[in-house]
Amino acid sequence: NAGVMQNPRHLVRRRGQEARLRCSPMKGHSHVYWYRQLPEEGLKFMVYLQKENIIDESGMPKERFSAEFPKEGPSILRIQQVVRGDSAAYFCASSPLTGGNEQFFGPGTRLTVL
Amino acid sequence: AQTVTQSQPEMSVQEAETVTLSCTYDTSESNYYLFWYKQPPSRQMILVIRQEAYKQQNATENRFSVNFQKAAKSFSLKISDSQLGDTAMYFCAFMKHVAYSGAGSYQLTFGKGTKLSVIP
Numbered sequence: 001n002a003g004v005m006q007n008p009r010h011l012v013r014r015r016g017q018e019a020r021l022r023c024s025p026m027k028g029h030s031h032v033y034w035y036r037q038l039p040e041e042g043l044k045f046m047v048y049l050q051k052e053n054i055i056d057e058s059g060m061p062k063e064r065f066s067a068e069f070p071k072e073g074p075s076i077l078r079i080q081q082v083v084r085g086d087s088a089a090y091f092c093a094s095s096p097l098t099g100g101n102e103q104f105f106g107p108g109t110r111l112t113v114l
Numbered sequence: 115a116q117t118v119t120q121s122q123p124e125m126s127v128q129e130a131e132t133v134t135l136s137c138t139y140d141t142s143e144s145n146y147y148l149f150w151y152k153q154p155p156s157r158q159m160i161l162v163i164r165q166e167a168y169k170q171q172n173a174t175e176n177r178f179s180v181n182f183q184k185a186a187k188s189f190s191l192k193i194s195d196s197q198l199g200d201t202a203m204y205f206c207a208f209m210k211h212v213a214y215s216g217a218g219s220y221q222l223t224f225g226k227g228t229k230l231s232v233i234p
Contacts, residue, residue, distance in 0.1 A: 033221065042118075042205050042224035043159070056219035091159060095220070103222060105151075105159035 002027065004094050004106035005074075012112045019079040019086070021109045025094030032075045033103060034067060037089040049075060082113045116141045116208050120225035127196045128233050134181075135191045135228045137206030143167075145211040148182065148189045149222070154202040162204070165189065167211075196232045203227045 005024040013019050025032050030051050035043040045059040049069035060067065064082075069075040079086055089110050093103035117140045127133035139148070150162040165173045165182050172180050177197075181190045193200055206225040 031220070035222070035224075040226075042226045043222070045221040045223065048219050048221055056221060058219070059221070089157060093159075093222075101220075102149075102161050102164065103220075107156075107158050110157075 004029075004092060004104050006090075006092050006106035006109050008109060009107060010110050010112070012114065013082045014114050015083055016081050019082050019111055021077040021079075021090050021092075021111070023075040023077070023092030023094075023106060025075070025092075026096075026104055029094035029096050029104070031095045032069050033093045033095075034075075034077050035091045035093065037091060037108070039088075043091060046077070079111075082111075084113050087111055087113045116143070116210065116223045118206050118208050118223050118225035120204075120206055120228050122228045123226070124229045124231070126231040126233055127193075129196055129198060131196055132192060132194045133196055133230065135193075135204050135206075135230065137189045137191070137225060139187050139189065139206070139208050141187070141208065141210070143210045147209045147211065148180075149207040149209070150178070150180070150189075150191045151205045151207060151224075152200075152202045153205065153227070154199075159205075163191065193230075198232050198234060201230060201232045203229050 032049045034046040037043045047067045048056040064080045066078045089108045091108045092106045095101045095103045119138045146167045148165045152160045152162050163175045163178050177194045179192045205227045207222045
């Protein structure tokens with residue numbers, strides 16, 4: 001059973017470009033979470049999705065950031081018009097159920113904005 | 115809102131010795147879950163141990179155990195017989211209990227981490 005997959009592992013963008021980060025949850029998992037880790041910091045929650053629904057986006061910046069988890073295909077975290085402050089590691093996690101179950105993390109995507 | 119505090123940015127321990135990492139949290143919830151995650155240099159997040167707040171018994175996983183003090187809102191991690199492979203960042207995390215799917219979010223709130231170095 002493959003783990004959570006994220007791609008790309010490394011992404012370099014120039015200021016003003018768009019970044020698309022993909023996350024394929026573990027087989028059988030229908031809950032996806034995105035977290036951001038700034039240098040020397042812990043992970044910060046961004047958004048929680050179930051298939052075709054955003055359940056909690058309280059950690060998402062109000063502008064330029066969006067997320068989706070379509071019926072078919074991976075979850076996508078999209079950052080428009082990237083700025084240097086968006087440089088970070090973005091982690092996706094998935095879980096099969098809810099309520100204290102382990103969230104299984106992907107390897108992360110390291111975004112560098114030049 | 116919940117907060118998680120790890121007051122030790124860095125620690126070191128001799129191989130085969132025991133080390134304790136501290137974590138405190140603040141919440142008004144009565145039912146919740148606490149986790150310790152390990153992040154080695156590969157940056158992969160790995161679950162080390164988990165504790166349900168309603169359980170009085172401290173969780174144990176092989177060489178890893180916790181000291182959960184609910185009244186003090188403290189959740190420390192003890193690593194016995196430290197090994198070189200234990201060198202990593204360790205993050206304490208909190209998740210509130212949600213009664214049923216759709217009733218809330220299962221987001222994890224993380225501390226800033228403790229960098230543990232195991233010295234040969």
